[in-house]
Amino acid sequence: MKKNPWKTSLTAIVLGTMLVQGGMTAWAADAGSAVTSAPTVNYGLTNDIRAAIKSVAVTPTASGSQLAVTVRLYNGGTTQNRVPEHELRLQTTSGVSYTLKPSAGNKETLQPKEIGELVYMTSIDSKEIGQVSQLSFVNVDIYSYPKVETTLLTMPTASVWYGGTGTAALQNLGNLAWGQSFTIPGVNSGLTYSTVEASMQDTATGRVAVVTVLASNPGEGRETVPAFRMDAQSEVKNYEGKRSEAESVTLEAGEKKYLHYAIPVENGVTLTNLVVLSTDSFAPKGEGQGPATTLATGKLAISWPKADQEKSTAVPYTIGQPIAFDPLTKVVDKQTQVSLMELHLHENPGEGYQTAVAKFKLTNTSSAPIATPNFQSELVSSQGVTYQGARQSNVTTMLNPGLSYVVSYAYVVPQTEAGTSFSMKLLDAAAAAPYTTTIAALQTDVQKEGTDSTISLYPFDLVFKDVTVSTQTTPQLTYSYKFRLDLGITQKENVVVDNNFSKLRFEIVDSAGRVVGSKDAAFTGANKLISGVQTIDASNITTDQVSYPYTVNVYETIETPNGTSKRLVKVIKG
Incomplete structure (x- = not known):
């Protein structure tokens, strides 16, 4: 049968039912001009059915080689057409011919304007296949003697995948x-x-x-x-x-x-x-x-x-500004505005490591409640060292309109980390679960603390006016402790704080460096911290001796799935 090449790039009137799309476009490395591969050529198998090569592969196996071919057929006629009986044969440049086995899923007929793909494969106990030159559809009449073979179509193989390793x-x-x-x-x-x-x-x-x-x-x-x-x-x-x-x-x-x-x-x-x-x-x-x-x-x-190039480039970021997320992300609703409000890095006495704490403000800008976005985060140092963040354990599930909520993340950082500039990566853990993908990357510096008397724990600003420690003797001749705290608290408007928010922990350290008493204080609840003078009872902690003077370490604590994370915010000398 006469070959009838039909270049798809010249047949604009049938673009909707083309057998093969146009060639692959690449961009030249040294210029912006497009480099286009040769158009795919289709051939006539019958008067109505056209054929084109989708793929040809010669892949090494443990004992030899696997030959695989996929051919695409297109019925350009107006009625159903049967695919002619045939064998598919692969020929090499040395004249060797291999007959491939058809897949059980290959179509036997094609409806009008239908495209079908025929898959063939065989395994050969030889690694010396050589270079593939062409494919042939061959009709074999097994009822004739001697049998009669008729070549229906031969197609040159312009592109063959020779599997293996390395540049070859x-x-x-x-x-x-x-x-x-x-x-x-x-x-x-x-x-x-x-x-x-x-x-x-x-x-x-x-x-x-x-x-x-x-x-x-x-x-x-x-x-x-x-x-x-x-x-x-x-x-x-x-x-x-x-x-x-x-x-x-x-x-x-x-x-x-x-x-x-x-x-x-x-x-x-x-x-x-x-x-x-x-x-x-x-x-x-x-x-x-x-x-x-x-x-x-x-x-x-x-x-x-x-x-x-491996990781998303971090963009310069100013603390407090709305974060620009990947527009295709499904993690953060378009009506949710997310801002990084705090990023602090502190050494924790006696712990052997530093703790970084990041606080994000999540604001619902819509007129209806929306789900709280659940993203992960990482800190990346200027040397490329990555520290995974632990999100606070309990987070409100819904954000009410017109209000902001605070979600904290804690990062354990070695004492050897001396950098002050980090890349903050926000991650989607659902799209490619169990793996993560980047939805935003920010370049920012850790914040310096305020004045000696003012501490920022967004959305609170705390002013420690006076902290004193007193002891009292129990009937068992042991000592317990009370904190007298004169504190000023200012809270930002329209920012919701619930019992999931971080707490303050007061630790009493004696002159020998021993922690002899501690007490947690919350910003919510019946016994929450208030502005003014207040007494914090640490009677649940007792000791059998008193050692002056005392130092009070004030920590911010965050409950995470990995345990309690502490960030030292103030040291008060007695």
Whole structure:
């Protein structure tokens, strides 16, 4: 049968039912001009059915090689058409021919204007396959003797994926820089993609590279993201990835969504590339043939980002200003305004570490109650060291309109950390669960404390006018303690404080450095702290000796899932 090439880029009148979309567009590294691959060519299999190659892969196995092919068919006629009986054969440049087995899911007929994909695969106990040159549809009449073979169509293979490791596996793939926009060659989709974030995350089962990809639909109709995955490569090994989204992802015209890929890797590995692979399912025919197999074909290689590209760039931030979140995030409602109000770093005497405390103000700007956003946070030092934040244990579930609420995060930081400038990352823990993705990144400095007498615990400003400690003797000849506290408290308006808010802890330290008494005091409840003179009874703490003078350490305490976090806010000498 005569070959009838039909370039899709020249057939504008059938764009809605094209068999294969146009070629992949990449951007030149040294200029902004577009580099376009050769258009995909379609061939006539019958008068109405056209064929094009989606993918051809030669992949090493433990005992030899796996040959896999996917061919796309399009019925351009006005009636249902049967796919002609055939064998699919793969030929190499050395003249060797391999017959591939069809998948049980291959279509036998096509409705008018329908597109169908035929999947073929076979395993060969040889690693000497050579270079693939063409594919052929061959009709075999087994009822004739000798049997009669008729070649229905032969298609040259312009692009073949030779799986393996290192640069050799990438020779026939388009190579992109990190962040460049791409489409997937040979895949019937107009969606475009770009890599936006990569991070290494530790889990209970090991280290995982998490890659976020932005999918965009520039077309005029709804599209579903086709099946593809992302693998990672080092110089000597491949690491298979898996998409975190279990359900299919659909994009309306003009819509953008994130895709997330988790790639388990080894500790200490240095990755060099990401590989974009289209995937197809091959189901063996007949009973007892085993489960379906996923066939993956490399399409593009993307350079693994440099250290300064892996994580979202932190933008300069001024304490108290509304935070600009990723516009695609689902974590923070558009009607919720979030601001970082405090970031303090303090050493805790006797604890062996420092504590950083961040306080966020969450404001409901709408006219109805909305759910409290649940984001995670990390502090990243100027040297790239990351400290995970622990969110306070209890947080109100709903935000009422016109009001602000405070949520605190505590970070345990080693005493050797001397930096004062940090990147604050806010994270989504749901989109790619159990992994996290960045929804905002801020560059800010830790705050210096106010005057000697004023302490800021947003939304409170505290002025310690006088603190004295007295002892009293019990009938058992032991001593207990009372604090006489003259305190000034000012609270910001329209900021709600409930029993989840942090507390003050007063610790009495004797001249030998021993903690001989302590008492927690809350900002809410029947015995809350007030402006003016008040007495705090620490009679639940007793000692059998008195040692003057006393020092009172005043801490802010926050209850977190990891325990009580303390931040030293003031030291009062007796």
